[in-house]
Amino acid sequence: MIGRTRIFVALLFVAVSTLILVPLQLLSMKTGLYRENLVLRIWHRMILAALGFRVHVSGAMTEKRPLLLASNHVSWTDIMVLGSIVDVSFIAKSEMAGWPLIGGLSKLQRTVFIERERKRKSGEQASEIAARLARNDVMVLFAEGSTGDGNLLLPFKSTLFGAAAMAIGEGTVEHVFIQPVAIVYTRLHGLPMGRQHRRVAAWMGDQDLAPHIGELLAEGAIDVEVRFGEPVEFSAGTSRKAAAKLVEQRVGAMMQDALRSPR
Numbered sequence: 001m002i003g004r005t006r007i008f009v010a011l012l013f014v015a016v017s018t019l020i021l022v023p024l025q026l027l028s029m030k031t032g033l034y035r036e037n038l039v040l041r042i043w044h045r046m047i048l049a050a051l052g053f054r055v056h057v058s059g060a061m062t063e064k065r066p067l068l069l070a071s072n073h074v075s076w077t078d079i080m081v082l083g084s085i086v087d088v089s090f091i092a093k094s095e096m097a098g099w100p101l102i103g104g105l106s107k108l109q110r111t112v113f114i115e116r117e118r119k120r121k122s123g124e125q126a127s128e129i130a131a132r133l134a135r136n137d138v139m140v141l142f143a144e145g146s147t148g149d150g151n152l153l154l155p156f157k158s159t160l161f162g163a164a165a166m167a168i169g170e171g172t173v174e175h176v177f178i179q180p181v182a183i184v185y186t187r188l189h190g191l192p193m194g195r196q197h198r199r200v201a202a203w204m205g206d207q208d209l210a211p212h213i214g215e216l217l218a219e220g221a222i223d224v225e226v227r228f229g230e231p232v233e234f235s236a237g238t239s240r241k242a243a244a245k246l247v248e249q250r251v252g253a254m255m256q257d258a259l260r261s262p263r
Contacts, residue, residue, distance in 0.1 A: 007217045012048040017046040018105075025108045037087035040109055051077065053219030054261045059228030061086045064177040065146045066133040067231070068164055070183040070247045072255060073142035074150045077216070078183050081224055083109070088138045089127060091163075112139070129163035134172035139163075140181075143244065143251075150185050150198040151259070153252045158244035164234045172259035174236075180229035182254035186262030187223035193262075194224035225263055227254040 026040040048055065063068070070090060071078065079090060090106065094115040099105045106113075112129050132139055143161075144154035164176040185201035186193060193200075201222055203212050214220075229250045234243050 001098075004218075005028060006220065007019070010205045011218045013050050013210055014047060021046075022108065024107075025140055029108070034236060036110075037085075040083055041085075041087070043105075044065060044080040047080045048077075048084055050085040051109045051216050052222060053077065054221075054227045055084060056198045056223065057085055057228075058225065058263075061138070061181050062177060062230055062231045065136045065138075065233055066167065066173050067136075067138045067162075068133065068157070069138060069140045069159075069175055069179045069181050070143045070178050070251065071140060071183055072143050072153055073147045073148060074183060074185060075201055076209070077201070077203070077211075077224075078142070079106075081183055081226060082140060082181070085226060086138070088140045089132065090140045091142070091160075106108070110137075110231055123193065126163045126166050128176075130167035130172065133163065133176055134169045143247065147202065147204055149204065153248065153255055156244040156248035156251075158240040159245055161234070161240045164243075165238075165240060168234070168236050176234045178234050178243060178247055180250035181230040181255050182225075182227040182251050182258060184225045184227070184255050184258035184262075185222060186258060188219070189221045190223075223262070225258045229254055 022038050025036065025043075026035055028036045028039055062066075069081070069082075082088060089109055089196055090111045090114055091107060092111050094113045096106060096111075097113045114133065128140060136198045143156040145157045145160060146154065148154050161178070164178065167173050168177055185198055188197055188200060200215070200219060201224070203209070232243055232246055232250075
């Protein structure tokens with residue numbers, strides 16, 4: 001009974017917040033009266049409040065530009081976690097554009113949707129990301145290419161770093177900074193999560209979204225850590241595979257440290 005009440009109150013809170021903030025975001029995008037990310041950051045924080053998430057940050061996003069944040073990926077909630085603390089736009093798989101609510105709200109954040117299976121489209125999308133980087137928009141890349149279980153890091157896909165190489169190749173920028181970011185779900189109701197309990201926060205690709213949202217709303221009280229590492233400079237002579245491997249190692253090290261010693 002308590003769980004159902006919590007879900008109802010949380011959904012009502014999200015619905016009211018969204019109805020108020022979406023028109024404000026559209027107004028910002030059309031008129032530029034105020035920063036678009038101001039409304040988005042408020043909305044992300046409201047979603048996290050409804051879920052009962054507490055975010056702990058170590059380090060900071062670098063001031064260097066152009067900037068690509070390369071992060072691990074555990075759940076759809078990673079977007080809210082990062083969006084609540086830094087002004088960024090996301091690179092997401094094309095399927096997400098059609099998701100109820102989340103897809104529409106992602107478009108309000110000027111998300112770039114990529115179709116990895118269609119080679120002809122991937123070049124256009126990489127070019128769009130390159131243009132955004134050249135305009136100093138901070139883009140977030142979930143470099144594993146899929147969600148993991150929150151315990152282990154999947155190999156980073158070097159092909160996803162192609163936008164950085166394209167931005168340099170087109171001559172619009174001389175280099176791109178790639179900053180490693182680790183998102184780690186560490187505690188449930190104040191107690192350290194074990195390997196099995198960490199799956200409560202994780203949303204694997206083959207799971208239905210609605211039941212997972214319901215479980216999170218019913219559970220509540222999850223702590224998540226965001227750790228920012230030292231940026232890697234990507235220039236004309238940089239190997240994509242070498243850069244992907246180095247960033248992967250740094251993300252993995254931060255992730256394991258957070259798992260061993262959660263805040």
